Amino acid sequence: MRPSPLSAPPADxxxxxxxxxxxCYPTDTLPRPDLAAYRAVRDGLKLVETVVVPPxxxxxxxxxxxxxxxxxxxxxxxxxDLNLFNAxxxxxxxxxxxxxxxxxTHVGVGDQLFSNFPYLRPIATITxxxxxxxGFDEFGGSVHDVIGTRCDPYTHNLLSNGGQYHHxxxxxxxxxxxxxxxxxxxEAEPHVHDVLNVFMCTGFTRDTGQYFMKASPVRPGDYLEFxxxxxxxxxxxxxxxxxxxxxxxxxxxxxxxxxxxxYETPRRPEGWVAPNVNGYDRSHGL
Ligand SMILES: [Zn+2]
Numbered sequence: 001m002r003p004s005p006l007s008a009p010p011a012d013x014x015x016x017x018x019x020x021x022x023x024c025y026p027t028d029t030l031p032r033p034d035l036a037a038y039r040a041v042r043d044g045l046k047l048v049e050t051v052v053v054p055p056x057x058x059x060x061x062x063x064x065x066x067x068x069x070x071x072x073x074x075x076x077x078x079x080x081d082l083n084l085f086n087a088x089x090x091x092x093x094x095x096x097x098x099x100x101x102x103x104x105t106h107v108g109v110g111d112q113l114f115s116n117f118p119y120l121r122p123i124a125t126i127t128x129x130x131x132x133x134x135g136f137d138e139f140g141g142s143v144h145d146v147i148g149t150r151c152d153p154y155t156h157n158l159l160s161n162g163g164q165y166h167h168x169x170x171x172x173x174x175x176x177x178x179x180x181x182x183x184x185x186x187e188a189e190p191h192v193h194d195v196l197n198v199f200m201c202t203g204f205t206r207d208t209g210q211y212f213m214k215a216s217p218v219r220p221g222d223y224l225e226f227x228x229x230x231x232x233x234x235x236x237x238x239x240x241x242x243x244x245x246x247x248x249x250x251x252x253x254x255x256x257x258x259x260x261x262x263y264e265t266p267r268r269p270e271g272w273v274a275p276n277v278n279g280y281d282r283s284h285g286l
Contacts (some may be wrong), residue, residue: 046266066228124226139202150237151168
């Protein structure tokens with residue numbers, strides 16, 4: 001917590017604070033997907049693969065461009081930490097910072113997930129969410145945030161006076177990525193990135209701006225559904241925090257598996273074009 005203000009407010013403090021905010025990235029300039037066209041291909045989905053993510057562990061899958069995948073709550077309220085990579089190039093991966101700047105703190109139906117520089121293009125589009133009824137609650141909380149980072153053993157070590165815990169999402173993702181790619185854990189670890197917190201219910205406290213979590217409203221059968229814009233390698237950790245109602249970075253919380261379902265679509269969405277990498281020429285004024 002910060003100390004009380006050290007600086008006296010200026011005479012026009014109230015006027016300065018009353019200035020209305022403007023949206024940084026107005027959505028009328030952001031190309032939006034034709035959601036109706038995407039949703040039209042949901043009729044006739046064919047399940048082609050099911051992957052079970054064990055509790056306090058992670059698993060990977062690949063999904064070709066044009067397919068749909070779902071992250072499904074199976075046995076109990078459980079939060080998942082999602083990493084996404086270009087299946088052909090690990091250097092291209094989910095960029096939660098810009099995804100957040102473009103869409104908002106939490107993502108939902110019709111939002112697109114963007115990749116890092118210099119690629120910066122949509123790599124997945126959210127086509128269904130059984131928790132979209134939740135919206136924002138009275139605390140400012142909502143589900144599926146792109147604001148958290150992932151629970152990790154380094155922060156745990158910092159906050160627990162030297163504690164060692166090996167099943168944080170960061171470590172789970174590292175092990176699973178190493179297994180999927182043949183990289184050593186030390187080589188795989190730098191590819192693990194900030195996550196989409198699937199099903200997690202989070203926000204910022206209004207008075208202190210602190211990141212908070214609360215028990216996820218997810219129940220078995222709920223799912224978040226994505227259309228793959230490019231060939232994707234997905235990596236998902238079933239967080240040791242379980243429903244994240246109390247704590248993570250320990251074996252205390254009740255944890256459940258998550259299920260990933262991969263579906264073939266009967267056709268491409270009408271008018272859909274595979275996204276090209278970003279068009280900036282990368283000369284940076286030189
Ligand atoms: Zn976690």
